[in-house]
Amino acid sequence: MDLMTLLQLLDSSVRLATPLLLACLAGLFSERAGIFDIGLEGKMLVAAFVSAGVAYVSGNVWVGLLAGIGASLVLSGIHGLASISFRGNQLISGVAINFLAAGLTVVVAQSWFGEGGRTPQLAGAARFDPITLPGAEAMRDVPVIGPIYYELISGHTILVYVALLLVPLTAWLLFSTRFGLRLRAVGENPAALDTAGVSVVRMRFAAVAICGVLCGIAGAYLSTALQAGFVKDMTAGRGYIALAALIFAKWRPWYALMACMLFGFLQALSLRPDLLETALHFKIQVQLLDALPYILTVVILAGFVGKAIPPRAGGEPYVKER
Amino acid sequence: MTFMKKFLGATAVLALSAGAALADPAIIFDLGGKFDKSFNESAFGGATRWAEETGGTFAEVELQSDAQREQALRRFAEAGNNPIVMAGFAFGTALGEVAGDYPDTKFVIIDMVVDAPNVRSVVFNEHEGSYLVGMLAGMASKSGTVGFIGGMDIPLIRKFGCGYAQGVLAANPDAKVVANMTGTTPAAWNDPVKGSELTLAQISQGADVVYAAAGGTGVGVLQTAADSNILSIGVDANQNYLHPGQVLTSMLKRVDNAVYEAMTAGPDVVTGINVMGVANEGVGWALDDNNRSLITPEMEAAVTAAAAAIADGSLVVHDYTSDETCPALTF
Numbered sequence: 001m002d003l004m005t006l007l008q009l010l011d012s013s014v015r016l017a018t019p020l021l022l023a024c025l026a027g028l029f030s031e032r033a034g035i036f037d038i039g040l041e042g043k044m045l046v047a048a049f050v051s052a053g054v055a056y057v058s059g060n061v062w063v064g065l066l067a068g069i070g071a072s073l074v075l076s077g078i079h080g081l082a083s084i085s086f087r088g089n090q091l092i093s094g095v096a097i098n099f100l101a102a103g104l105t106v107v108v109a110q111s112w113f114g115e116g117g118r119t120p121q122l123a124g125a126a127r128f129d130p131i132t133l134p135g136a137e138a139m140r141d142v143p144v145i146g147p148i149y150y151e152l153i154s155g156h157t158i159l160v161y162v163a164l165l166l167v168p169l170t171a172w173l174l175f176s177t178r179f180g181l182r183l184r185a186v187g188e189n190p191a192a193l194d195t196a197g198v199s200v201v202r203m204r205f206a207a208v209a210i211c212g213v214l215c216g217i218a219g220a221y222l223s224t225a226l227q228a229g230f231v232k233d234m235t236a237g238r239g240y241i242a243l244a245a246l247i248f249a250k251w252r253p254w255y256a257l258m259a260c261m262l263f264g265f266l267q268a269l270s271l272r273p274d275l276l277e278t279a280l281h282f283k284i285q286v287q288l289l290d291a292l293p294y295i296l297t298v299v300i301l302a303g304f305v306g307k308a309i310p311p312r313a314g315g316e317p318y319v320k321e322r
Numbered sequence: 323m324t325f326m327k328k329f330l331g332a333t334a335v336l337a338l339s340a341g342a343a344l345a346d347p348a349i350i351f352d353l354g355g356k357f358d359k360s361f362n363e364s365a366f367g368g369a370t371r372w373a374e375e376t377g378g379t380f381a382e383v384e385l386q387s388d389a390q391r392e393q394a395l396r397r398f399a400e401a402g403n404n405p406i407v408m409a410g411f412a413f414g415t416a417l418g419e420v421a422g423d424y425p426d427t428k429f430v431i432i433d434m435v436v437d438a439p440n441v442r443s444v445v446f447n448e449h450e451g452s453y454l455v456g457m458l459a460g461m462a463s464k465s466g467t468v469g470f471i472g473g474m475d476i477p478l479i480r481k482f483g484c485g486y487a488q489g490v491l492a493a494n495p496d497a498k499v500v501a502n503m504t505g506t507t508p509a510a511w512n513d514p515v516k517g518s519e520l521t522l523a524q525i526s527q528g529a530d531v532v533y534a535a536a537g538g539t540g541v542g543v544l545q546t547a548a549d550s551n552i553l554s555i556g557v558d559a560n561q562n563y564l565h566p567g568q569v570l571t572s573m574l575k576r577v578d579n580a581v582y583e584a585m586t587a588g589p590d591v592v593t594g595i596n597v598m599g600v601a602n603e604g605v606g607w608a609l610d611d612n613n614r615s616l617i618t619p620e621m622e623a624a625v626t627a628a629a630a631a632i633a634d635g636s637l638v639v640h641d642y643t644s645d646e647t648c649p650a651l652t653f
Contacts, residue, residue: 004526005526008522008523008526010398010521010525012522015519016515016519110355110357114357114358115357115358115359116354116355116358116359116362116363117354117355117358117361118358118359118538118541121541121545121564146354222515226515227514227515227518227541227542227545228545229541229545230513231512231514231538231541231542232538233509233512234512234513234514234515234538235514236509236512236515236516237509267519268519268523269515271502271516271519271520271523272499272523272527274527286503287506290505305353
């Protein structure tokens with residue numbers, strides 16, 4: 001395998017890992033605060049649809065992005081209302097959101113655009129274009145470093161860089177600020193936080209809202225940066241892979257980056273069965289590579305490689321007095 | 323036949339007295355909806371053409387869920403609609419249940435064979451149409467490498483890929499065909515993101531023409547091909563207009579002709595298996611203003627000659643589904 005092929009493979013990994021990373025960080029905020037969120041998939045789907053639809057109508061992708069985030073926040077609000085205010089079952093609420101998103105996007109798209117549950121193709125300013133980082137063209141011919149910078153690091157859409165910057169930001173927010181301490185506490189022992197005079201409900205709603213914003217960016221990335229329009233069910237299970245990555249990462253931001261990059265790399269590798277065959281000298285089933293993220297997660301959950309301990313108060317609605 | 327006509331007349335009178343439509347044809351669209359820019363829309367186009375030309379009317383319904391298949395069939399049959407056309411292989415099981423209960427109603431199913439005396443099963447020779455667009459790809463490719471991206475890995479899609487590869491090799495025996503399937507679950511029909519990445523992966527392997535037979539996933543394939551300045555080939559309906567000047571051609575599956583013919587024949591529609599191939603214009607390739615500049619006169623002449631040879635039987639394209647093997651491509 002030569003350098004160019006490797007770079008193309010890694011380039012593809014970064015593109016595929018970005019929506020996973022955004023959704024994984026979204027889940028991290030929510031679950032660290034004690035709210036399990038199966039509904040990442042649904043929120044991404046709705047955001048993908050709304051951002052593509054609004055970007056098409058307004059002709060401005062930034063307006064689309066904001067609308068997508070808004071739509072995702074509405075679903076987050078519903079999830080928060082059901083699981084925080086009304087103390088409902090968080091898993092059921094999440095599943096309901098996924099179903100709602102899968103149906104609603106197609107129905108609204110059909111009545112809005114009449115194209116069979118799709119949005120029209122986006123063009124020009126209604127799409128995020130890849131940006132070339134400064135100096136990339138000039139450095140292109142420098143051996144080794146040049147191609148790495150030009151092919152791998154430069155030439156992604158802005159949302160990719162946003163997603164990568166969110167990792168240190170999340171780590172800082174969670175582990176170096178008062179807000180982060182409270183957010184982690186509300187997922188471990190909400191009663192202690194309540195005793196200290198901090199509103200559990202407000203903390204949890206804040207976490208769920210951050211989750212909504214990140215899912216909104218992830219969805220917009222799918223339909224306006226990677227693609228040029230919405231197609232029904234276009235998230236294709238990425239929300240669930242992100243959940244698997246979250247467990248794999250043991251609810252930590254830097255590990256989340258590594259887990260998502262690994263899963264992205266496995267997905268990219270499954271697109272190039274020819275490379276594996278030349279490297280290993282036997283044919284490996286593509287389906288095995290596709291299933292590998294889930295297999296790895298099961299291995300982690302089974303406790304073979306370290307132990308994944310979820311936040312202690314996760315999944316339990318907080319009741320002040322029993 | 324006269325007995326049949328009397329009998330049909332009697333049922334028609336019954337139907338009239340019940341206030342239902344008099345043997346109007348009915349059409350049921352599959353879950354994609356009738357404006358899917360592809361299969362169902364093509365069927366709708368055929369029905370509309372029939373209605374405009376004859377001044378007749380037809381009943382229609384768009385399914386919202388799998389559970390409605392049998393219900394929709396029975397409702398139209400009870401109402402006296404004849405024939406009842408359904409677009410999509412997924413109706414196979416439901417029709418197998420229902421057909422026997424309404425022996426006097428004719429059913430037309432597209433893309434599936436249902437063995438019943440009152441059913442007309444329309445199947446398409448997709449391998450022949452794919453062969454023709456494969457020839458165009460082989461001639462249009464400058465790198466000598468072309469790609470195929472299938473949706474869900476099922477024999478029907480391998481049939482597309484196999485015909486395509488044969489066409490490519492016929493036009494350029496030294497050509498290389500890179501084939502990928504999007505997945506093994508129905509999600510593979512609607513994953514344009516993966517379609518895009520597969521396209522980029524094939525481009526990095528040297529492909530400069532990519533044929534997508536992958537439903538909604540194909541939208542991503544065509545988009546990425548246009549963004550990367552390579553050529554793509556659409557499927558089912560004419561998709562040349564999606565990226566004018568960048569879609570080489572489209573493999574046409576004339577579902578509209580199948581629907582039109584069935585509705586024109588009305589209650590007398592001939593039952594049994596009806597094969598739509600190159601010979602009876604059931605499949606073909608698209609040439610319009612959007613891709614005229616991409617097709618040279620030599621290419622057009624070569625493909626027209628191949629189509630004529632397939633039509634008169636002197637050229638036989640291997641059908642993957644006949645023996646689950648492909649001489650030109652390994653999956």
